[in-house]
Amino acid sequence: KMQDDARYLKRKVTVDRLDVHPTEKALVIHYEVEASILGEGGGHMLGDRKEGQKIVRLKSLSPSTDVGALAKKVVDECKLISPSHLPQVEQLLYYLQNRKSFPGEGKGQSFHRFYTPALNEEASITRVDEYVELLYEDIPEKIRGSALILQLARNPDNLEELLNNEAALGALARVLREDWKQSVELATIIIYIFFCFSSFSQFHGVVSHYKIGALCMSVVEHELKKHDIWLEDLHKKSKSAPENGSLRKDQGKALRKYQGLLAKQEQLLRVSLYLLLNLAEDTRTELKMRNKNIVTLLVKVLERDDEELLVLVVSFLKKLSIFLENKNDMAEMDTVERLARLVPCDHEDLLNLTLRLLLNLSFDSGLRAKMVEVGLLPKLSALLGDENNRQVAMRILYHISIDDRYKGMFVYTDCIPQLMQMVFENGEEEIEPELISICINLAANIRNAQLMCEGNGLKMLMKRALKMKDCLLMKMIRNISQHDGLTKPLFIDYVGDLAAEIRADEEEEWVLECLGTLANLTLPDLDWELVLREYNLVPYLKDRLKPGSAEDDLILEVVIMIGTVSIDDACAAMLAKSGIIPALIELLNAKQEDDEFVCQIVYVFYQMVFHQATRDVIIKDTPQATHHTQNSVFKKNSRDRFLSNFFTRFFISQEYDEEWGRKIQSEKFRFHNNQWLEMVESRQADDAEVYFYDNDRTDLFYSTDVMTPADGSVSPDFLSNPQAQNGDLHHTGDSNDFFDQTSSSPGRPATAYGFRPDEQPFYQYS
Template structure:
């Protein structure tokens, strides 16, 4: 470095690169001349002999130059360990010089070129210079080289480049998926091939191509089943997680004949990532039916697999990663033939687990969401819904509605769970007696999210049509009357504000409503959120739509307003 050896070596590389280009063009010109003479039938034996002599001389020159270039590359590669020297090489177009050598045949030179390119490819600006279509095609060709070292280096360089989505798309066009599937059978290549396949599995098109190569999918499943350690390697299981998220690939996994072995491995080793594979497979409705029939068949003898998953969930309370995956798998099994009532028996402890996890501020949001989804499955079954009615779950779910009011996804799932519960007459009566669901739901009937509004409105309709809805001891109306008054106010806000202002002597609306005290202990005063969920009625008489007939309609303000208001109860 002190004697500028790097600069001299770079000049040799640049000179020899230009020299090789001139020789190649001259050789191609001579070959074209002979071909033209052959077409014109003017080519003599002397011309062919001269061409053969020139080709032999050209090969000898290239062989000598390859040795020189290899030595230069070794020197520059060692000097490039200093990052400042490497930057100087890049500024002198080192990546371009290296790419011109990829079509050489000498193995030592190719090893040096690929090693140098792999070192340069970790930088974004170098990657953009390397990842051109011609280079990618050359690398795919070198990945099939008979020399295993050259093939491995080409795959590692492709792995560095495959972080770019555009590079992956270009590689797919070159047919690299089939090549990787074939190389998967060769143990020395398996580690880097799995990493490359994982990168490609992030694109839906590539997942379809992998699912098309059924042999490759079977090979991956065999690697999972026979993995020597309790936990499957992260590269392999991450690839399987991505593939299981694709419907066609999930179908191949179920039909492979190895899926029951994967379920047994999860039950034995409690691997959360492998359980996530099962969870993703169960998330596809068509594949779920095949999966359930397979596990229930007499050949497999795993009819009680869901019972085992419940026991595994109960034992995984201290392992949140595993618990989320197990509950998520159970929540995805939305088939009618599932014996949810058996799973709710006291001996298994499913309801006790959900009751414990749904205590407000006890679990993380992702765990709460899976518990609510599972509770919705239980609520859809009449027998298991009765078990819920005899537990603390309805009250806990109502408390969660208040606590998670800002999380729209959890709110929607909670509203759906209540919607399923209220479809059963005996459960509906219990929920309305033991909870304050109606004012809680009326709060979300003012939400801006259309999905939240849809479920809240549907729930209010169910409650409003309940004939045996109980009244409160303090004389407030039953839920039916409260909901009618609320809906009247909701559809006629301007008229209600005018009535309230008149009744309060023109001083504006009262800060509290006739039914607005339910959330007073949970929220601060004066905020926009409180205004959204408060019930803006000034007195009990105004809350009753039947009292409207007693109004003094001679008042011009009321008469004028009545023409523009929508009268709905």
């Protein structure tokens, strides 16, 4: 039935990511194909997803190639790559152009010298059968025969003919499987032959057919265990050498022997791991390697000193690190500690690859913490001066700067002066996203902000931001402006410049940052009334308070700005006359479910009640303000309760309005008492019966002289003079105790309900 209804096939291709090929001068495009079968009416009937890879080989890429032109050509000719990826393609091509040669980069080129057996004869493709016969002899003849076949395999022109010789490949695979433990040299040569095939995707099938990948995994694991044994023996001899002269000679011989064995072993490891890296082009094969602990083996090899081997291992780990499971394995193996010693290093490719691997790992917060712990922060900061590695180092530093606990540590490096210099060197060009992003993060720390403002730092930042109307740069300045102490007073000279940008005809994002910077300037010497009048800001602020008049972020900043200027008595009076308080009430009605809005609006009311002009407007002319503030006392959000408590205590402690004070106190007392009664009634229902510790206290739930009568009202006498109640209740007269104290004992009510902390519980459960 589905086949009858099916009318259309829809195919969608999405590029996941672009990367460089680990061994060739080529780009690797990782994409996903989504195929859907649609019915006649266009409805979805069946669908499937499949991941794929496309390799774009760049035979013309050389040190003299125009990378920009080549990148444009690649984008134009490869339909998978959209024009928006042009900058990324250009960056990857630049990296490939400067990367040292890898094996198998082109037809007719020589492969990298993993190992070159000493032979006095030249192999011929017509004599392959003779070389295969040698594989049935003893180890020396097997080495000679395989070495001659290797000569042929290193020329890509011979690979297809060798592929058709099943007897030769079968014999090589058999010898490797049976004799690899007997001769490191023989194992190296035969794996090298299969490596030549693995350098080309179309030959991966034959390598997998003979299970060479699984065999290489066994070889690597075995060799690493052998290395551990060598080191242990060497360590034992070195400990005993100082005690005996002859032992010192033996120790010297053992060291030379170890170095010789190590050189041969590292050749075997390099060719084995390179073959595995080529096969890992297929993610299904890579998953099989992961299940056999390839990450553990690679991380152990990071302890070696051979730079070419390390380049290979770090390349492999970088490829694996894009998967969560592999990243977690690396975290367990202390990979960051092993990589830290490679930063910096003299080998340019190794350094760049190590940084790229660290960048992938830095997305994990735990691994970022480990990077700081092992001392990578100053090392990465020093690399900001390295043109080839600056961008990668900056990205890692950006990830580290996300965590508040590490922001202050940047002060102890030369990172911030370098970042500031890079910002100023941009001229009128747009600042790199990584550069301005890390500056924004670091400016949130007071010590970093002070360092950024040293000399003419703030002046130059403001000048550039205002000239370019750079929103991100102004966001950095806004973060600097939030710090009390030495930085905030520096903004006095720029209040007018910032206020002049608060206009309806400016971009909202730009106004948001300028307004946020102004709102941070809680300075006692700043004449806010003059600023509001000079730049006619009150109408703008009032208009933006209307729900839906702008994005919520901008409206919230307007509320915060009003809270800041309301500290000034003259400003508060100006705002009261302008009708801003009713506008705040309307906004509070619209945003009553948004805790941040409620908190900031309540803070504005809290500031305004200190001024006579606005106090009358809030209490008498707009009683909704007090009503909403009173309601927010009972919200769960702790910030709202904190500000509302301040507001309500003002009426009580200052005795501004006796009626409002009584209402607020009564409402809050009822709220606490109702919570207590609900808890008791709930426990009664669960346990069937309540046993009171003192029968004389059962009237607590009913006496109008003590707590709450049956109708739920609160005795006015108690509120007006709580100390006049009977001896079982007390009140200290401190409103802080009255509202906020809570009991830590499960059997004792909070002191807010009138019980002394040292009393026994007045009830217990059976």
